[in-house]
Amino acid sequence: GYRWGGQEVTSVYNPFDVLLLLQNRQFGPYWFESATPTFLVDMLRQRGIYTPSLDHWETEYELLSQFDVDNISTDALLFQAGYLTIKTLEEPMLGYRQYTLGFPNQEVETSLNLALLPSLGLENAPRERRTLFTHLRNHDLAGLENHLKALYAGLPHDWYRNNPIAQYEGHYASVFYSHFAALGGQVTVEDSSHHGKVDMAVDFAGHIYLFEFKVVEQLPEGKALEQIKARGYADKYR
Incomplete structure (x- = not known):
């Protein structure tokens, strides 16, 4: 309130x-x-x-x-x-x-993030939200991965051309956060554990999804997953 x-x-x-x-x-x-x-x-x-x-x-x-x-x-x-x-x-x-x-309250968080998604590059936010919900409800990890990859592949090319590489990570995080928050799930940013903070954690129907954002042009591919495992971010949920 x-x-x-x-x-x-x-x-x-x-x-x-x-x-x-x-x-x-x-x-x-x-x-x-x-x-x-x-x-x-x-x-x-x-x-x-x-x-x-x-x-x-x-x-x-x-x-x-x-x-x-x-x-x-x-x-x-x-x-x-x-x-x-x-x-x-x-x-x-x-x-x-x-x-x-x-x-x-959840109404404002969900509705505002849904309204912001088109400005972040998602032209059909309600449709993308339905797709996200389907994958999360079914705990379909492969489908979720493909959905998120397709989501980013569809971002306007102008955004990449007009923004320096240093801003990519922040934009990716904004798209991820607003996409999940618009669904109404429990989203925690910079979720703390005894080893540090993971960029984002999503709790949906008892399943926990952890996200760490890295720019491949700045770090080798796979560093984000490596950091999640090395620092034991998932331990608090086991």
Whole structure:
């Protein structure tokens, strides 16, 4: 739910969603469907936002309190528009407050990431989501691998031509994260273990999928899988 303070402050679920849930007797993305966030999606695309960071966005009070629409920070827009809310609040020094923002609920996380996918290069995001769901439901690893390879093969060539190699890994991670998050599964970014952090972990129907992102042009092929095995990222789930 939405929170306007630290963990001691009670969180509130969106009343618009609650009323429509009671009226229709079924769950749905009612609040998100009330307005199409075209401006927000365009802004996040133009600013090259790393989508896995959206659920643990670190910021400060001054950025959240901006009201100049012509010069608004990403932090302020996401917070004031209701796409992110306060998860934690710390005051390491008197008068200096640090905030960690995140999605208020699954509806916002799922719907926003689905809306962002076309800007990341997925032209038919709902169809791709259905394909992903089918492979995960059947625990079809070969099908999942082929699906993800086809997904990246279909990314616009212009993106590769216009972006330096240093940004590839971040873009791949954004596509992966938003694709899985749009499905509504449990996605954990930088999942910690006693050996370090794996880039992304997905929990779907009791099956755990671990992802480590590497750019082949910078490291030999297979280094990501080698790192997952060497550091025992899967041990905590066994």
